[in-house]
Amino acid sequence: MADMRTPLNKVRGLGSAKEGADHFWRQRVSALxxxxLTLFLVATIALLAGKDHAQVAAYLGSPLxxxxxxxxxxxxxxxxxxxxQVIIEDYVNGEGAKILTLxxxxxxTIMVGLACVYAIIKLSLGS
Amino acid sequence: MANAKLQTGRPLSPHLQIYRPMLTMMMSIAHRITGAALYFGTLALAWWLIAAATGPEYFNFVNGLAGTLIGKLLLFGYTWALIHHMIGGIRHFIWDTGRGFDLSVVEFMARASLAASLGLTVLIWAIALIAPGGL
Structure with a gap:
């Protein structure tokens, strides 16, 4: 038998996930x-382009x-x-695939972040 | 709603290919594409930092790759994506305050941010290339 309920009717009353405002806020705070920090990175890339290892290591290892x-x-x-996360939620439709990609x-993001942090700490503490 | 099965056969809203391409729409798409590109571009940043932390020999190898024509183009594209996404984000901050929704303002901001991102990227690389000891 055809389901006569509309999609809106099926979700009405279930409530929101109640995490939308938190996601929005964290996205804006990190964006700010x-x-x-982006201007610093662009300046750093331009400044260090073509420099040798000693100069780059000294710069990246300096406290500031x-x-x-x-x-x-x-x-x-x-x-x-x-x-x-937003891109995945927009384009990945299957529930299993969505959870796996999330x-x-x-x-x-954690591994890329840790790799960068490790390199900076190693450069800072001298190698 | 994203997971609701739409079986009622009612019309859906038209998607991208239905609309005539417009600058504001392209800027919206560019914001998402530059964001996704930067996401994977961070791998290159991590690689470069790890190379610097590993030692001169490996660093010279990675720096050599960055110095090739393709490397330079990618680096130029990476800085443009960074600046373009940043300026696009500032546009979103303006909209967050409830301002700048008039069509003329939206159109102006789209043109201005594209011009600013291209101009700033060229300026930065011009300075980097002209500066003593540059590439």
Whole structure:
């Protein structure tokens, strides 16, 4: 028998997931932090282009640059995870595939972030 | 709603290919594409940082790749994506305050942010290339 209930009727009364405002807020706060940190990264890339290893290592290991890089990595990976989550929720339709890609998103952003943090700490503490 | 099975046969809203391409629409798409590109571009940043932390030999290898024509183009594209996504984000902050929704303003901001992202990227690389000891 055909289901005569509309999709809207099926979800009405179930309530929202109640996480929308939190997601929005974290995305905007990380975006705000990313503005100065992105300008720092672009300046760093332009500044270090073509420099040799000793110069790059000295720059990245200096306290101010290292702290700014760490802040950038944390803020950017948080923002990346939120942004890619929205893209996945928009385009991945199957429930199983969606959960798997959402978990992969979490793992990817954490691993990329940790790899960057490890490198910065190693450069800072001298190698 | 995303998971609801739409079986009622009622018309859905038309998707991208139905509309005539417009600048504002392209800027919206570009914001998402640059975001996704930056997501994977972070792998390159991690690679470069790890190379710097590994030692001169491996760093020179990675830096050599970055210095090739393809490497330079990717680096240029990466900085443009960073700046374009950042300016697009600032546009969203303006909209978040409830301002800038008049069509003329929306159109102006789309043009201005595209011009600014391209201009700033070229300017930054011009400075980097001209500066002593640059590429």
């Amino acid at each position: 932090a990313n503005i100065p 640059a290292a702290i700014a890089m760490l802040a950038l990595i944390v803020s950017a990976t948080v923002h990346m995870r939120l942004g890619m 978990v992969a998103n979490t793992f990817f």
